[in-house]
Amino acid sequence: MTSSHPHGHPARPPNPTEDPAKQIHLRLAGEKDLPQLVPLLLRLKRLNEEFDPLLKVRPDAEVRAREVLKADLQNPRSVLLAAEGLGTDAGKLVGIVRATVRERPFYAPDSEGVIQDIYLMPLYRRHGVGEFLLQETVRYLKERGAGLVTAEFPTQNEIASRFYAKRGFRPITALHAKII
Amino acid sequence: MVQAQEPSGSDGLSGRPRAARSPPAEEDEAAKTEELGRRAVELARHYHGKIETVPKVPVRSLADFSVWYTPGIARVSLEIARRPEAAFDLTGRWNTIAIVTDGSRVLGLGDIGPQAALPVMEGKALLFKFLGGVDAIPIPVQVGSADELISTVMRLAPAFGGINLEDIASPKCFEVLEELQKKLPIPIWHDxxxxxxxxxxxxxxxxxxxxDRDIRSVRTVLLGAGAANLVTARLLIALGHDPHRLSVLDHHGILEGEREDMDALALHNRWKYRLALQTNGGGRQGGPAEALREADVLLAASTPDPRTIHPDWIRSMRPGPIVFALANPTPEIWPAQAREAGAAVVATGRGDFPxxxxxxxxxxxxxxxxxxxxxxxxxxxxxxxxxxxxxxxxxxxxxxxxxxxxxxxxxxxxxxxxxxxxxxxxxxxxxxxxxxxxxxxxxxxxxxxxxxxxxxxxxxxxxxxxxxxxxxxxxxxx
Missing domain, CATH: 3.40.50.720 (NAD(P)-binding Rossmann-like Domain)
Incomplete structure (x- = not known):
């Protein structure tokens, strides 16, 4: 006998030679996805916490995450995507995207698609899946009228910085913070 | 999302439930270590260090210094200036290495600083000379970050044919070794x-x-994810071990892609992170008890406590398993106990066991x-x-x-x-x-x-x- 998966979650890395679109099933999320989306969103927030103490995750973050995601589902300007695993990971969510369309009253183009949160389980990274997630998100945002796309992430997150820079993004607004 | 859960019957590496204590008597060990330590201090006091430089060319009179030193030597320098590789022929560079440490993890003593690391580095220099005929110069350095250590070694390199990094904390040691191997045209080693x-x-x-096992078909568990085991895993894979049949454990249990601390690892210990993604096919979760079921090989380099490995874990492995309990000075399980639990081959880090x-x-x-x-x-x-x-x-x-x-x-x-x-x-x-x-x-x-x-x-x-x-x-x- 070789190894088994006693806990029933055999997350295996996707085959890197495969088309990213065939490694996950990406779709708009629904109410039933919330139990699986909340932990994914929390993983991202805990990752952000590593970069700056001002991004410390609150003790009630789990409850809040649920509320925020619920509100997203009801907001016609929001895009909430769930990435589902395939094969042995079928039915299991391995990634999340939260994005929304905001008005730009002073600048052109007048509507901005903001990628607020994007997270992919480690075993699904580095096979073009992240790229696919981004492309699909941009497509949804465009459909909702966005004229440009922006991404929010911690300044210290150099991995994210490089990911976006490689795909033609550049910093346009800086957010500086201090405790008062 | 499934969390890396605490398995019943184990608390990670410390290994509850506790196994019964068995021979050899730990008091004897302690007394022996104490006696060796006392003697080492006495001898250090007597000899004031363990190595010195000794000339290897004849000096018949002071006149000879006009070739060993100035003015004659200037020509030798010029040759090297013209062709740097000549240093390996015209100086002792070919046989001289630096033993560099920042003193951040000396033996089992922890971060005791470069000065206190010196006697250990002298001892290592002695071993280099006696076992390898290598002229090794102890160089403990006062540095902070990995970058500082890297740039310091870069500056020292012109005098040496190789660098032996010693007693540097993990994961800093990975960063330092990897960078220096990339940047310097001489062998860099971290023992x-x-x-x-x-x-x-x-x-x-x-x-x-x-x-009578084949590396390509065995299932191996590495207990401890420190410097040595992470490299052991890498070498095993290079030798044909199926990474999916390899599980690595740290204090939190089996390293696997779904563990909650994976993102933190990606940022702070990418070597561990990469291995977590590469190994543990089938997505086993839990602690040593879960990892060792049906395994052929256990390679432990973790906690120097003979109760770290529970004999029941060995019993749950395939018949006649291989058990390496390499913690020093005390193995994770006494060899007699491991054999009693069915181990066919047992190895430790000590010279007083086979x-x-x-x-x-x-x-x-x-x-x-x-x-x-x-x-x-x-x-x-x-x-x-x-x-x-x-x-x-x-x-x-x-x-x-x-x-x-x-x-x-x-x-x-x-x-x-x-x-x-x-x-x-x-x-x-x-x-x-x-x-x-x-x-x-x-x-x-x-x-x-x-x-x-x-x-x-x-x-x-x-x-x-x-x-x-x-x-x-x-x-x-x-």
């Missing part, structure tokens, strides 16, 4: 990573042979080899060449479950490892000097023998003081 891993792999290759996995079996031969080939670096292929040669040399002499590795007395293996390493450097195209394996072997033997002749001559001439307590040369008790 706690490469030496220990190579000795472990050598022992394992023979243990597999003794138990099968000592000791990095001193590796580094002298590796350095002799890379220096004789004047190698430009030490890729994993070289580490593997050293490990497989050590295994092969032991096998040639006959291996049993109690003898998968040579003892330190079997010094004839060192030149063999050196020759294997040097010829591999030639094959890989990283050698500055090309010789046949037999020529490398002959050179290595001669250089290693010379140290012993030198030391005997100095002792016979009374230039090295006899031991003040007139103790005969200490012998390993077995």
């Amino acid at each position: 706690d990573q490469l030496g220990t891993a190579a000795a472990t792999v050598a022992g394992l290759l023979n243990a597999l042979k003794v138990t 099968n000592q996995v000791n990095n001193s079996l590796i580094f002298p031969g590796v350095f002799r080899g890379v220096l004789d080939a004047r190698a430009r670096n030490i890729p994993d292929e070289i580490v593997i060449a050293a490990a497989t040669e050590l295994a092969r040399q032991t096998a040639r002499r006959g291996i049993t479950a109690e003898h998968i590795l040579p003892t330190m007395e079997e010094i004839e293996v060192f030149p063999e490892i050196a020759a294997a390493v040097a010829s591999r450097c030639v094959e890989l195209g990283i050698a500055r000097r090309t010789r046949t394996r037999d020529e490398f072997l002959e050179v290595a033997r001669r250089r290693m023998a010379r140290t012993h002749e030198l030391a005997s001559a100095l002792r016979a001439a009374g230039l090295i003081d006899p031991m003040p307590d007139d103790d005969p040369a200490p012998k390993e008790k077995s």
